[in-house]
Amino acid sequence: MDNTLPSGSVHGASFYEERGHYRGILSWILSTDHKRIGILYLCSVLTLFGAGVLLGFLMRLELITRGPTIMGPQTYNEIFTLHGVIMLFLFLIPATPGVFGNFFLPILIGAKDVAFPRLNLLSWWVYMAGAVLAITSLFTGNGPPDTGWTFYVPYSLRTGTNVPLAVFSIFVLGFSSILTGINFVTTVHRLRAPGMGWLRMPLFVWTLYATSWLQILATPVIGVTFLLVIAERVFGIGIFDPAKGGDPLLYQHLFWIYSHPAVYIMILPGMGIISEIIPVFSRKVIFGYKAVAYSSIGIASVGSLVWGHHMFVSGYSYTAGVLFSFFTFLVAIPSAIKVYNWVATLYKGSIRVDTPFLFALAFLVQFSIGGLSGLILGALSLNVFLHDTYFVPAHFHYIKFGGGGFAFFAGLHYWFPKMFGKLYNKKIANYALLISFIGFNTLYFPMFLLGLEGMPRRYYDYLPRFQPLQVVSIVGSWILVLGLILMFGNLIRALFKGEKASANPWGGATLEWQTPSPPPAENFEKIPVIEHGPYKYR
Amino acid sequence: MNETARMTAEKHRDYTGSKIGMWLFLSTEVFLFVGPFLLYAVYRYRYPTDFHNAAAGLNLVLGILNTVILLTSSLTMALSIASVKKGNKKLSMLFLMLTILFGIVFLANKYVEWGAKIEHGIYPNSAALLKHSNGEIIFYGLYFFATGLHGLHILAGVILLSVMAVLIAKGKIDPSDFIKLENSGLYWHLVDIVWIYLFPLFYLIR
Numbered sequence: 001m002d003n004t005l006p007s008g009s010v011h012g013a014s015f016y017e018e019r020g021h022y023r024g025i026l027s028w029i030l031s032t033d034h035k036r037i038g039i040l041y042l043c044s045v046l047t048l049f050g051a052g053v054l055l056g057f058l059m060r061l062e063l064i065t066r067g068p069t070i071m072g073p074q075t076y077n078e079i080f081t082l083h084g085v086i087m088l089f090l091f092l093i094p095a096t097p098g099v100f101g102n103f104f105l106p107i108l109i110g111a112k113d114v115a116f117p118r119l120n121l122l123s124w125w126v127y128m129a130g131a132v133l134a135i136t137s138l139f140t141g142n143g144p145p146d147t148g149w150t151f152y153v154p155y156s157l158r159t160g161t162n163v164p165l166a167v168f169s170i171f172v173l174g175f176s177s178i179l180t181g182i183n184f185v186t187t188v189h190r191l192r193a194p195g196m197g198w199l200r201m202p203l204f205v206w207t208l209y210a211t212s213w214l215q216i217l218a219t220p221v222i223g224v225t226f227l228l229v230i231a232e233r234v235f236g237i238g239i240f241d242p243a244k245g246g247d248p249l250l251y252q253h254l255f256w257i258y259s260h261p262a263v264y265i266m267i268l269p270g271m272g273i274i275s276e277i278i279p280v281f282s283r284k285v286i287f288g289y290k291a292v293a294y295s296s297i298g299i300a301s302v303g304s305l306v307w308g309h310h311m312f313v314s315g316y317s318y319t320a321g322v323l324f325s326f327f328t329f330l331v332a333i334p335s336a337i338k339v340y341n342w343v344a345t346l347y348k349g350s351i352r353v354d355t356p357f358l359f360a361l362a363f364l365v366q367f368s369i370g371g372l373s374g375l376i377l378g379a380l381s382l383n384v385f386l387h388d389t390y391f392v393p394a395h396f397h398y399i400k401f402g403g404g405g406f407a408f409f410a411g412l413h414y415w416f417p418k419m420f421g422k423l424y425n426k427k428i429a430n431y432a433l434l435i436s437f438i439g440f441n442t443l444y445f446p447m448f449l450l451g452l453e454g455m456p457r458r459y460y461d462y463l464p465r466f467q468p469l470q471v472v473s474i475v476g477s478w479i480l481v482l483g484l485i486l487m488f489g490n491l492i493r494a495l496f497k498g499e500k501a502s503a504n505p506w507g508g509a510t511l512e513w514q515t516p517s518p519p520p521a522e523n524f525e526k527i528p529v530i531e532h533g534p535y536k537y538r
Numbered sequence: 539m540n541e542t543a544r545m546t547a548e549k550h551r552d553y554t555g556s557k558i559g560m561w562l563f564l565s566t567e568v569f570l571f572v573g574p575f576l577l578y579a580v581y582r583y584r585y586p587t588d589f590h591n592a593a594a595g596l597n598l599v600l601g602i603l604n605t606v607i608l609l610t611s612s613l614t615m616a617l618s619i620a621s622v623k624k625g626n627k628k629l630s631m632l633f634l635m636l637t638i639l640f641g642i643v644f645l646a647n648k649y650v651e652w653g654a655k656i657e658h659g660i661y662p663n664s665a666a667l668l669k670h671s672n673g674e675i676i677f678y679g680l681y682f683f684a685t686g687l688h689g690l691h692i693l694a695g696v697i698l699l700s701v702m703a704v705l706i707a708k709g710k711i712d713p714s715d716f717i718k719l720e721n722s723g724l725y726w727h728l729v730d731i732v733w734i735y736l737f738p739l740f741y742l743i744r
Contacts, residue, residue, distance in 0.1 A: 115555050182562040190555040220566045224573035228683065236663030237679035239577060244679070245672025250580060254573055 014421065018521040029125075032117035033521060038103030039419070040124050045095045046488075048131065052086040053481065055079050060443070060477040063470050066461055076460035077146035078161070082138070084149025085166065089173050090131055092404050093262060096269035097180055097215075098127070100411050101208050103419060105184060107512045107519060108202045110193025110528045115186040123179035126172060133169035137162045148458060150259070153240040153251045157232055164233045167226040174219040177265075181215030184208055193511075195530035199290065202510045202534040206293040207272030210300040214261045214268075218304065222258030225251065252314055256307035264303040266400055267367075268296060270407025271338055274360050277414050278342050279535040280508045281357035282349025286535050288341040295334035302331040312383045321380050328378030335371055339364065354506065355429045359410030362437050366402025370395060373448065388458075391451025397444045406440075409433075409487065416491060417505045421518040422498030428490040436483030442476030510534050553717055560721040564728050567691075571732050574684045578739060581676045588673020594744040595660070596681070600651045601741040604644050605733065611640030612730045615699075615723045625713045627706060634703050634719075637726065641696040648689050652682075681740050688736060691729045698722050 015035045019027040028036055059079050062069050071079070102120065106113050114120050138144045141162030147155055156163050188209050192201070201209075229251075231237045238244030240251045279286040286292060308316070308324030342364060351357070373395040377383055386392065417423055446469040451457075455466050462470065504513040515523060582589050618633035655678075659666030662682055667675055702722050705711045711719050 115552065116559060119559075178563075178566050182559050182566075185562055186555050186559045189558055190552055216562055216566055217569055220569035221573055224570045224687075227687070228573070228577075231662075231683055235661075235682075237683055238662065238675045239679050239683070244668070244675045245585070246676060246679075247580070247584075250577060254576070 013520060014518040015521040016518060032121050034102045034106050034113050034120060037120050037124055038099050041098035041102060045091050045098060048086055048090040052083055052091055055083040057477055057481055059083060060474045062460060064474050073460045074146060078144040080458060081145050081148050088149060089170050092266040092400055093177055094127055095408050097208060097211060101184060104512055105187060105205060105208055107523050108205050108510055109191060109196055110511055111191035112523050114183050115190055116183050119179055120183055123176045126176040130169050130173035130176060133172055137165035137169060141165060150255060153248045154242060156229060157241060164230045167229050171223050171226045174223045177215045178219050181212035184212040193527050193530055200530055200533050203275035203292055204272035207268045207296045210296040211265050211268045214265050214300050218258045218261040221254060225254040249314055252311050256310045260307040261304050264299055266404045268299060270404045273407045273411040274342060274363055277356050277360045277410055278345050280506050281352050281354055282345050283537045284345055284349035287344035291337050292341050295337045298334035299331060302327060306331055309378055312380060313387045325378055325380045332375055339368060355426045356410055356414035358430060358433055359406060359413055362433060363403060363406045363410055366398050366406060370398030370403055386451060388456055389451035390447040390455045390457055393457050394444050394447030394451055402440055417501030418512055418517050420495055421501050422494050423501045424490055424494035424498055432483050432487035432490055436480055436487060439476050439480030439483050443473050443480050446473040509536050556717045560724055564724060567728055574680060578680055585673025588671050589677050590743060592674040592677035593740060596741050597651055598741055600647055601737055604647050605737050607640050607644050608730050608733050611637045612727050615726045619720055619723050622711060622716045622719055623713055631706055634699060638696055638699050641692050644692055645689060684736055688732055695726050695729050
């Protein structure tokens with residue numbers, strides 16, 4: 001690929017220099033430029049990610065000895081609830097679409113911006129409002145919610161803690177998510193550059209498209225469910241209250257009708273990032289483009305039919321259990337198609353082992369472990385045995401953190417030179433990855449074993465026989481935090497002291513690498529005309 | 539190039555894009571109401587007799603009146619858009635005002651209806667209601683939640699249409715650019731359709 005593209009735009013200025021109407025902080029928080037909004041999201045989600053990591057770290061630390069170590073049971077319950085709410089609703093769901101989706105979707109399809117730039121800015125503001133409400137819920141009422149991130153009734157109706165404000169903040173965050181979804185679907189339909197047919201779109205765009213549909217169709221369901229919880233708490237309407245004839249099981253259905261697809265909202269865009277990285281560093285067209293593209297849609301649609309696998313022991317009919325188990329196995333197929341195609345892309349490629357590629361490999365390992373353990377949980381009979389044990393958090397941390405989170409880090413290291421025009425120290429980044437990888441697996445793998453031995457999740461205390469593995473897992477959390485500090489320290493250092501990045505440091509073939517680093521406000525001098533698929537190498 | 543120059547240079551409108559965006563938003567509204575409708579279906583199946591008895595307590599006359607009002611308001615809404623397309627600003631304004639008025643009358647009726655129920659001690663968690671059977675408590679819980687949520691949508695619609703009226707008065711909506719009014723109309727029709735389902739489910743199952 002051509003590495004010597006001119007840096008500096010038509011006007012010789014990147015989007016950082018073109019401030020528009022406003023100066024200072026206002027040029028950011030009032031900007032409708034999709035790239036600036038992407039950076040706004042980056043700062044916000046990473047701040048909250050830091051808070052989530054801290055809470056998770058404290059939660060682990062509490063378990064280092066039996067009985068109360070650094071906190072009591074009530075605080076422990078509040079902390080695991082907050083950890084879940086922050087990591088899922090404030091980090092994973094908005095992270096990849098909000099940051100990389102906003103920054104790169106228009107560039108990848110050869111557009112100047114998203115379809116509704118002002119709505120895009122509004123979605124960030126609504127996100128911030130939701131974040132502020134969530135934080136307010138910690139310090140008002142009778143303390144932060146202690147229900148777990150699922151807010152299961154009837155406990156969430158009975159607990160004295162501040163459930164109504166917390167669920168309202170998630171309602172608001174859902175609004176932000178919906179606005180992003182509407183914007184992206186319309187953008188993909190209307191703003192593709194001339195010649196960019198559906199099958200010439202980069203695979204990251206395909207995953208964003210599938211994700212956006214999930215955001216549009218699933219989010220309102222949890223919105224209204226949480227409104228019902230608020231109405232229940234404030235007015236006592238009785239819909240979910242067994243004392244008045246209501247059925248708590250229906251809450252679980254409505255909750256998971258959104259929250260299971262939400263798992264795919266968290267992982268699909270991450271899969272898109274991996275689909276971008278692997279062909280670039282294998283110098284090869286992705287193997288089975290169509291299969292990878294359509295499997296995103298497959299995951300999104302079949303993934304909407306599997307919510308009941310969270311409720312195998314909640315008390316519904318055996319037939320329902322069998323059906324939900326069947327669909328759960330079915331959704332493994334499109335996921336496996338992706339993994340096999342990524343691996344097949346490596347085969348006979350001229351692989352360039354570079355930092356983003358290593359991140360993608362870490363993703364492949366961890367995502368595969370997470371996915372396969374998901375099948376174990378999806379099997380009806382095994383689930384009865386493993387339900388609510390450590391096996392479950394081990395599984396979903398492998399998917400959401402080892403998969404979604406590491407894919408986000410991979411994207412950050414892949415697109416960092418483009419977003420900021422600076423190169424980071426690759427050696428330190430590689431070490432940071434190695435340390436995080438070791439830390440991650442030391443932290444979560446023992447949880448599988450603990451789960452198999454019967455350690456229940458969400459307990460702040462445990463039997464003596466669990467202690468050795470708990471301590472291993474806790475040491476893992478220290479290593480992981482060390483790795484993350486090194487990783488982000490290295491990136492922050494690069495912001496100030498990094499070498500200037502060329503337009504195309506990795507030799508990528510997609511459109512973002514044909515603009516200068518960082519891109520000009522207009523993205524392209526003139527809208528490109530697309531004549532071939534996205535991964536053309538020689 | 540500064541921001542102002544860029545804005546004027548790029549002041550192209552994507553009519554289809556705006557329509558797609560609006561329809562996507564409307565689909566989220568549909569899924570918002572799917573929740574209560576699903577709950578209704580399950581509870582109706584579980585407590586058929588209680589639902590039948592509880593529905594008899596609702597005021598059918600006011601229900602029919604409100605249905606007629608909303609249906610008529612959808613007509614005036616459509617006429618308002620048609621008038622704007624033909625360039626008849628005054629007529630469009632008149633029809634829009636009528637639509638807003640119908641919306642307000644609907645809410646006033648709802649107020650009277652709810653007020654009468656509350657007067658008789660029938661509201662969520664009231665001592666009088668809790669003496670009824672479980673199915674009736676659930677029926678009224680769903681009734682107040684669903685019609686309340688719908689009422690909020692009518693209120694939002696009235697505010698939205700009032701903003702549109704200001705835009706028409708200022709000449710910002712004209713035959714060359716009426717997508718905002720058209721999208722507001724789509725929203726209004728959706729809220730209308732939701733009522734078309736709520737009405738038989740709560741009033742006509744006696």
